[in-house]
Structure formats: C-alpha cells, structure tokens
Amino acid sequence: MSESRPGIPAKLSERYDIREEIGAGGMAVVFDAWDRRHERAVAVKLIRPELTSKAMVERFEREIAVAARLVHPHVVPVFDSGVEGETMYFVMPRLTGGTLRDRLKAGGGLPLAEVRRLAEQIGGALDYAHGFGLIHRDVKPENILYASGSFLLADFGVARGGSAPGLASGSASTTGAFLGTPSYASPEQLYADRELTTASDQYSFACVLFEALTGQKPFPTQNVVEIVVAHTTEPPPEVSTFRADVPPVMEAALKRALAKQPDDRFPSVAAFLEVFLANLETTAALRQVWTPRTRAAAVLLLVGSLGAGLFVGGRLKDGDPADRARSIAVLPCRNLSGDPAQDYFSDGVTEQIIAQLSALPDLHVINMLSVMRFRGTTKEAREIGRELDADLLVLCTANRQPEGVRIGAQVVDAASGNVLMTRDYTDSTSGILKPQLDASMHIVQALSVTMRGTQRPGPTTTITQDSAYSLYMRGRHAWHRSTLDGLESAGQLLRQAVQQDPNFALAWAGVADVHLSFVGRWMAPPTPQYTAAEAAVASALRAQPSLGEALAARARLRHRRDWNFEGAAQDLRAARRATPSAWQPYLDYAKLMSVQARHEDAITLASTGLRLDPLNALNVLGLAEILYHARRFDDALVQVDRAIELEPEFAFNQLWRAMILISLARPEDAARAALRATQLAGRHPGMLAILARAEADAGRPEMARELLREMRRASAVAYVPPTLEAVVHIGLGDRDAAVDALTRAVGERDWFISELAVHPLADGVRDDPRVRALLTQMGLERVPTPGPAVPAAASGRRSAIE
Template sequence: MTITVGTRLGRYEIRSKIGEGGMGEVYLALDTELGRTVAIKILPEAFVSDQQRLQRFIQEAKAASALNHPHILTIYEIGSVGASRFIATEFIDGDTLRQRIRDGSLLLNEILDIAIQAAGALVAAHEAGIIHRDIKPENIMVRRDGYMKLLDFGLAKLTGPPGSITDTEAPTKAMVNTGAGTVMGTAYYMSPEQAKGSNVDARTDLWSLGAVLYEMVTGHVPFAGETPTETISLILQREPAPLSRYVNEVPSELERIVSKTLTKNREERYQSARDLLIDLRNLKRKLEVDAEIDRTVPSEFRAATSTNAGQGPPPTASGAVAGMASTHASHAASSAEYIFSGIKQHKLTVAIAVLMLVVGGAGLGLYLHAPNTEVPIESIAVLPFQNRSTEPDSEYLSDGLAESLIYRLSQLPNLKVSPTSSVFRYKGKEVDPIKVGQELGVSAVLAGRIVQRGDNLTISAELVDVRYNKLLWGEQYDRKMSDLLATQREIAREIVDKLKLSVSGQEKGLAKHYTESNEAYQFYLKGRFYWNKRTEEAFQKALEYFQQAIESDPNFALAYSGLADTYNLLGAPDAGGSMAPNQAMPNAKAAALKAMEIDETLAEPHVS
C-alpha cells in the first residue's frame, strides 16, 4: 500500500516515504497535535487480514512500548484508519548499522559503544520478559551523535514466509513463524536453537548480537552460506573463523567475548545480557585506561616504541577498525591490521597487566618443526591443562600453566597462537586434539594434565601434529611444589633439546625470569585465578594474593600488574566491584606505573 504525500492518518500527516521492507512501508510524518516528526509504519494487508497474527502483534508492540528504554525505539501509538493499520514511532535521524558496516569506517570504540548500548537494551527487554529474536544490523539505528536505537521488538515474529508478501529481504530470511518446530529469524544471525526450530529464550538474542559484533569487527558474517539453507547448516555444524583470520592483533578479550556469544550450546553461552554487558564495558574501560596511562608514560618510552614500530605514535583505544566490504576486502583488511597492530604496540609500552610464567614455553622457539617433515608448524593451540588433582584449591595451577604457555608462545613473531578466549571453551572437557585443531584452524595442539598430591606435583604434556595425526612429543615430570619454577625452566630446556628448535635472538625474552621466588609465583597464580572469577569476594582474595606475592618478592612486576587489574575492576560496579572509582583508579594507576618502573619490557597486557 503506497500513501501519497499529504495524506492524513489520524493526527499524522505524511511528508515522505523513507523505506520499505517485509514489515511494510515506512513514512516520515508530522504529528500535527504535538508538532513533532515521527516515523509511520504501515502494516501489510496480509497482516491486517490475519486477526490472530494482528492481535499478537498488538500485544507485543504494547509490551515493547512499555519498556521506555533510551536504546529501544519508542512506540507512540498503534492506530488504524479504515482498513489500514499503522504504528507511530520516534523518528531516528541516522543510519542503520548495516550502512555503517558497509562504509567500512567503524572505530573500535564505536564498535564497543554500539555493542554496549545494544546489550543494555537487551537487559531491559529480557528482564521484562521480551525476546527480540531478530537482532541484525538492519534493526539497529545509529544517530549522528553515535546514540543507538534497537528497532522492531517483537515485529520479527510476525513476518510470514518469503513470497507470501513483498519482502525486500527475502533472500536472507528463512520461514518465520511462532509454531513449534518452525524456524524464526534472519538466517545469518540465527542462533542454533532458532535454526532448528526449537524453543528459544533470551540467550538466542545474545548469539545474534555476537554475530553482529563479529560482523562489525571483521566486515564478514560468521556463517556465510549462499542460501538460507546453507547458512543454517553452517550454523549447526561449523565453528566461526576467529576474528584474527580477518583482522590481525585483535584484543584477546574481544576474541573471547565474541567466541562465548557464538557458542552453540546455550548452556555454555553467556547466560544473561547483563553478563555480556559487563564484559563489554570492562573491555572498553580497559582500553581507555591503557590510553590514559599512555599519556603519562615518560616520553622516552613512547619514542622507543615509535622507533621500533616505524609508524609514529601508536593508536589508542579509539583506533579504527576498517570494515571489509566485499568490494574492498584487501584494502580494508590492511587498514584493520594496521590499527590492531597499533593497539598492540601501545600495550607493549604501557604494560599494566599480568603475564603468566612458563611451563615450558621457551622450548618451542621461533618455529615448531615436526620431526621427519620439511613442513614447519606455524600455528598452535594450547588447551587448558586438565586438573586431575584431589587437592582442594589446586585449579589455579592448571589454568596458570596453560595461560603461561599461551603468553610465552605468543611472543614469537612467526608462530600463530590461538588466544585464551578461543581455547578455554574446552576447559574441563575430554576433547579430540584432531577435531580441536580443525575447529581452530591450527597445525598443532598442545594438551596437558596436572596432578597435585600434597607437595608432589606431576605435569604431563603432549604435542600433536593435527595435520598428520602424529604425536610429536610427550613427557611427564614428577617434582615437588617447592620446585615449580625450577621445573618449568627444566621443561623449557628439554623442549628445546627434544625438538631441535632454533630460538636465536628470541631466547632471552622467552626464558626471562620474572621472579626467583617460587612462593611469590604461586601467590601470583592464585591472585590471577581469583581475579578471573569477577566477583567482589574474589577481587578481595585476588588483592590479598597479589599483595602477598609482592611481600615475597618486592621486585615482582607481574604482581603489581595484577593489583592494577584488580583495582580497575573494583572501581567498576557493573563488574562486581564496590570501591569508589576515585579511590580505585589512582590505586590502579600507581600499581601499573610501579610495574613499569620495575620492568619496562613487560609484554602486552593480559586483558580478561
């Protein structure tokens, strides 16, 4: 149904047509009583003639209008003129997120702002018992000032099958219905449970928002089938490529967040929009703290970084992430790589966070070469160590050893290492290294086990070449807990010897001793373990352990980095902290600067 300019729908006077889609035509109109500009959506006749569908629509629209959230489109009125039904909403002067992605100019801080605002909108909706079910870039509007609005709450549930009405988005839509066993939503952004036609809950929106976040960062949808059927098949059977496949040097925490939102088993996904919101805010705050500290770092540190980088002053958290539209993929990828590379250079300078010590990372060197093969191993995933201990409170050891290896190996310029965010989803599971390697797209997988019985410690490790299903190396170490640091260094030397690796100029950095105190190191691992739990009680425990580590070794820079991270989150109420920001932030800054004073060569911060 097309309406001419000047037509009156009740008190609304049509000014111009501004859009059209599966849910009807959209017009710019004037509210003649209040003198405000509004958007009018005229529902298709197919909807109006179906009384059951129309009634459900009205109920859902009323529920959405009752939310009154700043990031959810405000519905002013649901009205009718003759046989026509319409919705009057606020008019958003801006672009859809789809247009912003196509432009390819989204900044990193803009991406996080949009995701944070969208997650906040979902918090309000889900707490009111409303599930959107069709989160996608077309349903997110961004105003000129960056303010975001989420559109069409409940409307996606009313869309009929493609071909039943005029639908400009039909190529990307599967059948949409509310009947049991049918598929609802837009294919590229469907959760697995939507794709299977199963009952859905609020976690389906978190998957879809994760898919949108993935696309904002990379310029690609995570599951790109040529047809809706193929896309659904990919969603159900494949893992998305890591962000790092399209954009180099992605912050590891961003990789973790996206990976968690796109976990197929919804029991392992984010369980609430609030949890996702907290993690997004923490990541944005972390990058802002990095940028603030950068402004206080002595000029000679910045000059050294600029000289080494050869690119001038490094970008801060506001660096751009170039979108990669299909027609400009090569150029956009290059821009994105430059920006994320700049973020890493910045972190190398400010270094406020934690780096785990080695359980043998020095031994893998610049290249991992499989024995009796000329093809080098250029990528590796270090799986979480399985904790087989009967001792209470020993989990910090298994987590710490894996993170130590990941950190150490990530320093090697010619070795691609899967980040913690990708591999820790396998924690506590019996996994097939071959399958894991295929899912993560790596050549080798390192798995390990740890058993603590009193003062006795057993560490086992196996390195598998997943390309040929071949065990490259395996060893077991039986030691005392008091020999933990010395044992790690012994493992490093043995790995170098067993694999005949060439470490050349990187040997000094890989074998660095951050502390000579085994006690300080264990306190530090415990502090990091509790810091990762993200609760007020855990933060207090983390502070205690980091402070004990410092008491054991006053020159342990990593312990000060742990203090900085903990104070940073303690000052964030939405992260579980209860300390006033004006008290927490100075403490965080002081601890970070102390860490840099002790060791200015600390590598990139650990963002969790």
Template sequence: MVLELREKLQSLLGDDLTIERELGGGGMARVFLAHERELDRRIVIKVILPDVAGAVSAERFKREIQLAAKLQHPHIVPVINAVSAGDLLYYTMPYVDGESLAMRLSRAGAVPVGEAIHILRDSIRALAYAHRHGVVHRDIKPANILLSEDSALVADFGIAKALSDAGGADRGLTTVGLSVGTPAYMAPEQSVGDAVDQRADIYSLGAVAYEMLSGAHVFAGKTAQQVMAAHVMETPAPLQTKAPLVSAALANLVMRCLEKDPNSRPQSADDLLHELDAAVTPSSGTVSVASARGRSRPVAIAASILLALLLLGGGALAFTPKDKLATAMALMRRKPAQLHTNRVIVAPFTNDTGNPKLASLGSMAADWLAQGLSRAGGLEVVDARTAMVTGDVVDKTPWPFRSRDRGKAIAEETGSGILISGTIYQDGDSLRISAKMTDVLSGKVLLVLTPISGPAAAPTKILDALTKRAVANIVQARDPDRVFALGEYSEIPSVEAYDELLKGIEGYFRGDTSGYAHLEKAIAIDSSYPTPVVFLAFSRLYRGDFAIAKKLLARAETLRNVMAPADRAMTDHLEALMRADGSAALAAAQQFMAVTPGSQESPLLLASVALSISRPHTALAALEHVDPDRGLNLAGPFYWTYEAGAYIALGKFRQALDFSRAGVKRFPDERMANSYEESLAALGKWMS
C-alpha cells in the first residue's frame, strides 16, 4: 500500500519534486521526504491516508491549512501549502534537520532537566504565539516537537483542526473510526468530544513534559484504551516519585498542567511560560494567580467529563445511557467479544453514491442479503433489525472502547465470526455494488464478489441480483456440495418504502409516536411489504392500542408466506399476546430468539414473557445468552431487573438483591432497577 501511495504521489508531483524516502507516519498520514529541484531544498510531504481523506472536505481542509500557514514564528515549523489532487490530500512543510522529541526519548530515555526546560520553553513560546493568533494545536506530542541544534520547533499547527472541521457534521472522522488528536497525550475534554481551547494544548504539553523528565509516559504500561480512560479518570503518580531530581516547583507545575479540570491548569501559554520561569528560578517567590485559584474536586471533574463519553458521535438516541459514568466503566472493563465461527452479520453497506434519494440503500442491501442467507440455511444469520440497532449502539460508543472499523465493531457486538460488507457507487446513470466476506478474528478476506451493476433508476433489481449472486457464492464457498433454494419471499420494496420503514423504527427508538406516520406511509407505498406492518403492530400493541394492533395483525397474516423468519416469529408472538395465551407467546418468543442470533434484545423479550407466566427457570436460561456489557444493555437495566425478578420468584433473595444492586449501580436513575432493591430491603427478605 505504501509503495502504491508513493508511486501515485510521485506521478502527481511531476519532475520538480522527487521523493527520496519515507519518513514514517501514523494513524492518519504517511510522511515522505522530497527534494525540490528549483530551490534545491528538502521538503516534507504529509499525505492524508485515503480512508481519512475520504471523510473530509478537501476545500475546507485547504482553507484551514491556509490559516495555519500564516503563523510565522522561530519555533513553529511553517506549512508551505495544501494540495488536493485526484483522491490524494496532502500538505508540505520545510524539512527540519534533526530528530523529533519522540526519537530522542526512544533513543536515550529521560531528557536532562536543563535540556527539558529548554525544550519546554521553546514549545510554550510557539504555543503562546499561535494561541494569540487564534490557533489551537490539538495534537501536541513528542512526534510533533522537532529538535534541531539548540532549538525546539513545533510542527503540524492547525492540522488537527483542519481535519476535524473539514469532516463536518455529516462526514466526520468518527464515521471511519478515527478521532482527531493522539489519545496518549489528549486532554480529557478533547477525549470525550467537548469543545477545546488553548488549555487542551497545555494539558498535552504537560503530558510531554512528564515523559521528558521521567523517561516514561504519564500512564505507562496501559493499553491504548486504558490510557485514554486514565486521562479522563485517573490522577497520575506525582512526577517527583518518578523523577526525584526534578525540583518540587517544576514537578508541581507539570502536575498542574495535567489537571482534569481545564480551569485548574495554567490558563494560557503566556501564564505557563511565566510560571515555568518562576519554577526554575529558586530565588523567586512568585505565586501565580492560577495556582491560588480554587480548584474543583478531581473526582467531580472526572465524573462530569465521563458523562459525555457515549455522546462523541453526536446527539443521543433514546437508548443512550443515562448513567454515562457507570457505562463507561463497563466499556473499559468488558471482556473481548466471543465470536461464533458459524454466525454471519451483513453490515449496512457503505453508500458512496452521494444521492440523497438513495440514502437508505446501504441498509436495504444488507437487509435483503441477510434475508437471502437466512433462507438458504447453513449459517446463523444476524437479522437486519439487530444489525441496525447494534450499529446505532456502536456509533454512540467511542473509540477506543470498540474497534475502529464500524463493520468489525458491529460483528463483535453480535458475536459474529463472519462479516459481509460492501460499498455502493454511482457512476452517472448506473449503480455498482461490491461486497466481500471477511473472517472477523483474523481479518482475512474469505470471498470477494464480482460487482453487480445496473441502472440507478432501478435499484431494487440490482439488489435482487446482488442477493441471488451473493447467497449462491457464499453458500458454495463454504460448502461446494450443497444444493439449496431461496424459496418464496417478498419482492424487494421500493427505496421510498424502505426509507419510511427506517424513519418509523427510528421514531420508535426515540420513544415517541412520530414513527407511526412513517410506518403507515411505508405500508401505503408498498402494500406487499410485511415488515412495516409487523413493526407497526408491535409498536401499537406495546403502547396499548389493541384495536389497531389487531387489524394490523390480520393484515400481516395475509403476507405470512413472504415474511422473513423474524417477522413471522414476532407476528406469532403478538397474536398470542392478543389472545392472552402465555404459553404460545413464550413459544413464539423462543422462536424469535432462535432466528435472531446475536441479538441482545430477543433473550430479554423471552425472559420478560417467561416471568409473566411464572417460568423463572426459563427466564434465567434465556438471560444466559445476554452479555450485560453489550448492545442495548448499555442503555437500560432490563437484564438486571429480569435476573432479580427470576430469583425473587424462586425465593432466592440474596441473589435477587445482588442483581438489583448491580442494576442500581449501573443505572441509579432508573426506577425499574431501584424498585427491586427498595422492595427487597423493605420486606427484609434479603436477610434470610
């Protein structure tokens, strides 16, 4: 990939610039050293990686870089220009003859105190100048501090903001699993997606200073996930315990830079420079205004920051957790996903058409392909609604608490060992769909499908062809001797009907009735499409609209032969509830769970039905299939409530209290969980 990127870049640069070698790179860019013939000088070219470049607006990126390029300071490496050519996005800057602070630390360990102070002073001066001109760096780290002779220079000013702002609200870098900045040095408020100012740079420089003086990262020995969490929650070990030769004044200043609360840090780089001068001048009795200012309690600050952890992706849906702190802790501590080698999930396809009329086509492609695989048999197939809900949960779960790749993260949440993913392109009046099958654990691509093409005016025909070809190829690849038939199923609905279905489901999960109109519209657009009928019946019945639900179920019965297995099982369940037939409702819930592998919700449905007809053992058996740290269990206390309810029914009150307390600990605001603990304590049964 690097060789291909280098060749493509060289062809764009022409004869004036010759790439000499690669200097390295990170999660967002590759770095090359080039020789500029006309001026006979070396320059550095940083190429934004394609998956990152694809998520940003090239024009907005270039505008932000132009603003940063105006910074002219002896301790700032200037940006020469930013270029968008073809599918490449890159910027250039002068080559600094020397090494980065990261290289220096790797080569020689801790930096002598005098030299470290010199590097800090130069870096602070660069920050002070940039901050006065309205530019916050956002990615201060040893790799961006360059050492040349007796000076330190800060590189990549404005790059993090350029990438972030160029991402925009609807094409941000979180959609490709990337956050702007380096988690190892990122301020707590930046880690959780809050607005940042110059004090975030001061925190990051504090982390760099700690590493320079001690020879080890402030949270050494932790994984990337643990480091990011530690920046938010943990108080670092005092610097003097790691570097006893550092004066108390300097050590205290570094630790103040690492305060969780931005208000407790030096408030500007100018303040920091003055405090540094005071700290390294023994005769000075200076006490800064910032150091005399009252500070917020660290625990309270950490908690308030963590409350935003699951909101990094934007506005919260109805199932976004109310108790973000406890949920964040669960995410940090949860075990790796248990993958089932025979379970497959079709992730919503990436939609690169740019056509708003086809916005739902990616979800639609995944839905129909999953239905086709389910009908073919031989695999556990995660149904489309489970994939959709899980995708929303994944989107609200920040990296590094999940895999960067969205499809892989969805697969892990559902325990799927096989991932099918794809991309939809539009070339003029034609659509083209590509797809592949990947082993989730190893990352090995197991099968690449020949792309399907067709007229953009007839997307459903293309999806039908995709389903038939993909199912045939996937089944044959896994078992060449198998003979199968897809059987009878409903025709693929129109894109308009499917779009209304998605809006209806979203309305339901927001907890309001706005989805009814969308579901009714989907039914009106395509009367032969069973899913919106079943889902509307489900939502109406569970809101107590029994007369409407009864009519919808009668209509659903006329479509039974073309229903997907999950729709059929749910219809049976709803009809049994309407008849008040508990045993039939339980049997249908068991069938629903069987045809929705990977769902964290279907075992909860089964448990609730079992408890309602006094079958606590059945409820506990269903709950064994639930991972309380995944899926919608991150959003509500149902798992703990049902566990407690089952043990109450069995007279095992100690176990019931344990689960109810665990639910209260995770969701202290939820009355459903609180009621169990309150009732158990009031009855005194937990004492038995």
C-alpha cells in the first residue's frame, strides 16, 4: 500500500493510487489516479478544505447522490464520492482528450459546425440535469471535456439542487457563499445572496458559447471587481463584431440568454437551444442531423455504483460483438410471477431498458411495438436479429411478488447466439417504478458499450407514486392494442393516474394522445377533443417542461388545429432531442413536411423513424402515407402491403390500400380493399367514404350516393368529418357540394383538412378559386401544385425504402 500524499486523506489513498496533480481552480484540485479495485484510470477531485462547513458537507452529500444517478452520454459519470475528515471528494473517469479550454487556446473561435455540436451536446446534458432539479453552478470551458469527437460536461460535484427545473432552489441554499468561476457566473450568482435557478446555468452556458464563437469571453478582464461590474451592469458585445458568419438567429439567442435578469432569459436551456440551433432547419442540414453515423467517433463508458439493488455476473470482454454493435433490441420481458395481471410490470421493465439504451451513442434501439411481436417467441436469436436488423438482443425476465422483485437480463449476440453478459437484480420491496428504474439503469450501465457516431440525450423519467404509475403502465398496455376498446380503456386508466397524481407529466401526455387519437382515427368531434388535449398538454408541460411526449402532442395540435406549421416544427425538434429513440416525432415531422409538399424531407424523416421501429405497422403505414402524398403510388402500395402483413386485421391498412389503388386507377381493386376495411371497422365513416369513392370511380354512382346517404345517417349519432363527404362528391363530379364540405372542414378544424394542398383525392377541386382561398386561410397558399405520379422504377429509391 502506498503512503498517503500530503493533503490526501489516508483512507482515500487506500482505495486510489493518487498520482500527479492535473488541474486546480478556486474550488478544487484534480489528481490523476488509479482505481485499485476496478483497475481503471480515474480523476479524483478534492474540494478545497477551506470551503468545507457542516452545511456544505450536508449539501454535498445530498446533491452528489443525485449527480451519481445521472446517466447521459454527455455527462461525465460520478464513480465514487465521499467526505474524509475535512475533505470532500468525488471520482470520475480519466479522459485524455483534453478540455474545451484546450481547444480554445488557439484563438479565433471554433468552426460553426463544432459550436453547434457543443451547444446540442452540452445543452442537452444541462437540460437533462435540470430535469432532476440539479443546477451545475460552474459551467465553463475547463469543465467541458473532449473525448473522441464529443463534448462531455463534468463537475456535477458542485451542483446544487432546485425544487424544480427553472425554480429557485430551496433547502440547499448557501447564502453568502460564492461557488463557481466569476468569468462565467450569472449576475445573480455573483451577488451570492440570491436563490439560483436553472437560468443561472443558461447564462454561464451562453458565456461559453460566446467564447466558442469569438475566441474570447464576453467580459475578458482579469480583474475580479471589473468582472462583477461587467456581468451585473454591462451588455455583452455583439458577436457579429468578432465574426461575420454567425447567423443572426444564433446571435439573438445568445443576447437573450445573457440577459441580466433571470426572468428575461429563455424559460429553459431546451428553449434556448431551440432558437440557437434554429438555423439548422434547412434541407441539407436536416438530412445531416437525422442521418445516423455521420459524426466523429465517441466513446462512452457507463460504469456506476450498484445502488439499492444487487447485481451478479460478468462483463463484456474486449473485442466482444458489443464493440461493433449498431443496433439493439430488447425483447419483451417475460413475466415469471404466474399472474397475467403483472404483464404490465414486465412491459414497463422492457420500456425502461429501451429508454436507458437510447442514451448510448449512435445506437439504433428498436422500439416497443416492434419487439412486442416476439413476446413468447421460440425463434432463434439469429432469426430475430435478422427480422429486426439488430446486432444485439437483450432477453429479460421479471418476477414481482409480495416479498420482492427479481429482474434478470442476458445480452446475446444475434449473429452467433452467444450470451455475452448476464445480470440479476433483486429488490426487497414489491414496488413498481423504483425497481424498473434501478434495474434498467444498471443493466445498461453494466454493458459498458463502446459506440461511435452521433451522441444522443438521455431519457428524463417522471417520478410518481407507485399506484399512479401502475395505472399509467396499464394504460400504456391497453394503448398497444390499437383498437377502439383499447383506446377507451387507456383513456380511463390514464385519467385515473392523473387524478391520483396531478403532476404526473407522462400520464397527462398520454391523456392528450388519447383525445387526439379519437379525432384522427375514430372520427370524434374535433373541438371538445382538441380542447381536452390542449388542457392535458398544458398540465404535462407545467409538470415537466421538456417532456418529449407532451411536446409531440402539442405539435399535433399546432399542425392539425392551428395550422401553425413552424410552431409544430419547433415542438417536434425539441421532442426528438428529448426522446431520441421514439419513432413518433419522426413520423409526425414527416407528415408536417408532407402537407407543405416538402416530400423528399418527409420521406427521409419517415424512413429514419421506420428504422427505429421496423415492425410497427403504424410506422410502416405512416411511410406509405408520406409516399402517397408524394405521388409515389407504387412505392406506397409496397409499404401498405407490408403493413397488412404485420397487422392483417387492422382496418386502416386496408383503407390506405384502397386510396392508393384509387389513385392508381384500379377502382375495382380499391372497392374490394375498402369493403374489407368496412368489414373490419364496422361501417366506420372513413371506410364508407373511400368505398363510395371507389364505387364512383368504377362507374357506379348510385351505389356511391347510397353510401353517402348512409354516412349522413351515421352523422346523427357520430361525427363524420366533412373532408370525407368532399372525397365522395369529388368522385361524383359534384364540385359545389365538395367545396361546401371543404369549407365546413376548415371551419370545424377537421383533422384531415391540412392535407388539402397535396392529397391526390382532392385533385378534382384544387384549382377552384374557393379552394385556393381555403388554402390561403390555412397558410398553404404557397404550396406548389402537385405533379404527376412518380413510377417506382423512376424514383430510384424503392429498394432503399424496402
């Protein structure tokens, strides 16, 4: 055992071989060290003893416990921490790529692409930490590490807790004690007698981005008094005076984030990023952002403390297939309790592992609806991997009993079937949420997966009571049935969940989705459903402002009801950052692009979402819809037939097949598909409308008119969207009746009316001046007139989509 270095507690030296000093600041000293127990290089950070007080120690122990739970690809994890005598310390990985400060020493600022990457990665890390109520308090270039092409935020050991993101911190206050670095400190932090909010980190981060762009700090003086005066009273210089290529929107975002008063800044770091990165929204940049594996190599080693649970098993060896993995599928967790009512708990474990895996770099994580097809499967690993295009499979079991919970997991190489790792988790309680979170987090941490490519933000978890969470999981379980009964059951369970916990953001987002699904699929009256969905979204975002599911629901409202296409796009970009493994924001964004005739962008987005959930019939059908609006009818038919193979009893698959066949001038085939849809959906108005249109196109107008009369009779007891009537009238050549129906659709905010500019079945009236006026009312007057159908052979993309 080596002797303790001066100033290093003896017990700390027993665990770590403390080597040379590698950094020092006003708060701490950092040493290069070797972790004897785990045989790995680490960095040990010692808080200066003169800062130690009883209150500081209590706060440090409380907040470092939260910081140690952060699992994010751009947060340097905390391996160990503690207090030895008067010395507070924490241990993190020893990364050798240097810091942002090292990269800034050359002067002149960084390339714009690198600044954007810095903003997205570190901003995402801050927003993630703020979701846990943590305020970093010392965001500066020295605490931003660089490793294998990616930026990582370090030093959460001096973070402080807040009562909620964006709100003033409570019991963790240390009035009168300044912790941080003056050159990057917010005005309220410099005063040291004010409560801090997440807006303080936003200000510090804006200072860092200012320096990354210009090569100098906003207030470059070295005199501490002058720094304080400048930060609290002087406006920062214009970025454009130092650098001409900085986009105006980026400069404007920085100016607001550097406001002296916290309330004048953005409501969150995520909102700041939304504006700062807004210039990325061009076709070329959009493709770059959403095309996987396009950025520099990055390495993330997720190794953490075991927490409350106990894990046993091995670890992956160098050269294992996981080192080469690019796609992973978590098969449905098997319920070993013997009680089918516990299926929702097992599904929750599956979802939590998927959510945690989505934080790993450039890893395609197959979504829930695709993997659920393999519940109880007897297929071999190689066959499953081929169907899902997955390199690795995670097989798990869950046994929840009154005396406790046991969760096991195996990682399997899909190509060989070899078991690469085994983990077993036990919890002596019979809870729901905590075992799912702890088990999934540590299963993923234990993988120590080495990945390359685009880094993604980690998941933010809504914490609630077990009873409400149980209702939420049962609601999600019902949702996956994709039936009207399942949707109604999901709505009841989710509403019960929010009654038990009014701050349960995920459940509120689910309530919003239920209302929107009633409008979009089951033809409920739009106005009351939109109003209820809007209220649910507001409740979700009050509880968790950056919740991806709530932002995606608000985007659908902005698209379908408000025709606020730019606002919807902003929400979907934020939702994609918040839930990077989710397919729905990609498909929703694709539909948003589609109604504006941005077809190539729409196809790219929908195809990317499909890679995340390849066996989800709704996702496949979504791509068919996008191709249909782009008039690639043959390609659309290929996709809809795939959807039918996946879900042969799903009526909407047949409905879309009928529409495509109508546009391919095959009305008899279309009528057969539409008739099958009506059989599956029980004379659903949407199915009747497409059947009537097929009959009209087939030269049977009386049959079409009889079906139209049936739709009108149905409207006495159920809502029939006017767009459906318009589709039939167009087929019958009744132009005035069609325009009247479309006018009513605009007034009623019909879910489908935003597709008017591009939908092939509206071709018969789109040139009418009254219809052009409707398009102007919706802000779609600049959408180009649709061109002719694109043959599959001419598109040059069919094989890639398949």
